[in-house]
Amino acid sequence: MKTRQKIRKGIILFTFFLFPAIFYYLSPVIIIQASLKGIINGSFVIFILLFFSALLLGRGYCGWLCPGAGCQEAIFLARDKKVTKGDWLKWLIWTPWISSIIVSAISAGGYNKIDFCYMTTHGFSIGDIQSLISYFFVLLLLIVLPAFIVGKRSFCHHLCWMAPFMIIGRKIRNYFNWPSLQLTSTPDACKHCYTCSKQCPMSLPVEEMVKRQHMEHAECILCGTCVDACKQGVINFNWGRAGNKRHA
Ligand code: SF4
């Protein structure tokens, strides 16, 4: 394994171990509770930051920082099934969820206070047995079981409420053709060995993307696994523009 992937896996394992402490800052429920009281809480701020990060780094957060990523990639060792369908499912969750946040804020008369640590215990998410139980419940039901039953990073494909913020961010970036971190390829050097497609943690058809000379994909998390797996050096990270907007 290349050093870059060792570092990446080390970071996502570390953030996974931090997950019990930071769990409320990514919560889809606490943001609604806070909005009902007109409070901008920690997860509100984080979701806005994720949207802006996507303008420059696409879904790099999903590949390099997300606490749910470390857990899911560890499960690859036991369950390595590809996931190629159903990316639309997360939008069925996201749309009513974001609507309920807006309705909650309106019913509270708008936001009037910022409390980043709202509902935490001195900044820590798990302060009592009830929050510990809800942590394990969410981890098991939303992240671990889908990874075993459905396949690799199923949570990211089908359930994640944070991914749409970044997908919208990168689509806006692509629409305006702003420069950002991208994958680029040199298809002439490709030997069609499919190593990149086999190893992609998001189960993307990377070899095909190389062939089409279009490396932009809404589900690409810029993890660099394909970059480091290709012995021919066909795929690279680059700072630039996304290219063909039609498939972005
Ligand atoms: S790993 Fe490299 S050579 Fe093999 S299919 Fe992918 S891009 Fe082509």
Ligand code: SF4
């Ligand atoms: S295409 Fe490459 S960078 Fe994107 S998710 Fe797959 S392996 Fe990671």
